Amino acid sequence: SQTHIPIVAYGPLSPYLEEQLKARFRVHEVAADADPTALDGAVREARALVSFGSVGASAAIMDALPRLEMIGLFSVGYDKVDVAHARKKGIKVSNTPDVLTDDVADLAVGLLYAAVRNIAANDRMARSGKWALGQQVALSGSVTGRRIGILGLGRIGRAIARRLEPVASEIIYHNRRPVAGSPYRYVQDRIAFARESEVIIVATSGGPEAHGLVDAAMLDALGPQGMLINISRGSVVDEDALVAALTEGRIGGAGLDVFVNEPQVPEALFTMDNVVLQPHQGSATINTRKAMADLVLANLDAWAAGKALVTPVI
């Protein structure tokens, strides 16, 4: 039994994960917005920290926990973890890849259909009673036959591409480097990639390297009929440039699950019928959230037993 090991649940975490952590460790619950320099003595004994995507682990929380050895992350994205600082301090980090790939890819495809076919706007129209009063449906573009550009051909990008193979006229991708053995056409220049894409689906990982990658120039290259779908991180897109491009009709529409300053969504988007908004729900299915929690636990169990992590970041 490991129940003596003190850990921090940086939360709120899901009830299932909290309960399972409590069955294994001595859990100190710390609110994600708590001041790291004001933690009390017992909490500072923690040897592991469990956190989630939008909070991660800053250098400040690592420094506030002098005995910290392990960070178990309830997300595949680790852009909010100061990995360089963790590495310097010899702190291990795990994430939750693979188990969420299918659900996130499904949401990307759903957002594509919703944005192109006006599903959310037409739902509002039908509900409002305007349809019954004779309002005509606004004609939309088609999904089938589009050239689809995947930005970031990793696990999730590939799962999205596989789903869209039957309907796309072509699937192209932009990545830091070509993916060996990929059946899709690589476009090395990101502006040329955007010019050729009729839809861009953002599936790259977040973090400093991808920060603001989708900028005004890329959006203009995507063009007035083009659609932007983002299930990755808000920070990959210059959000001000996106709002401006949508406001001025320089791109056709967007389907967004992620935002720069979540849960804040730019208010200008609220009135746009060509934009579909989701509250960062890509991985939020019953099965996937359970699988993510179980993978966090498997990583913590491995660490506590002195074994190699199951899904290490470092």
Ligand code: 8YV
């Ligand atoms: C969130 C995610 O972390 O896995 C990721 O990278 O963005 C999501 O799974 C989720 O909101 C859990 O908090």
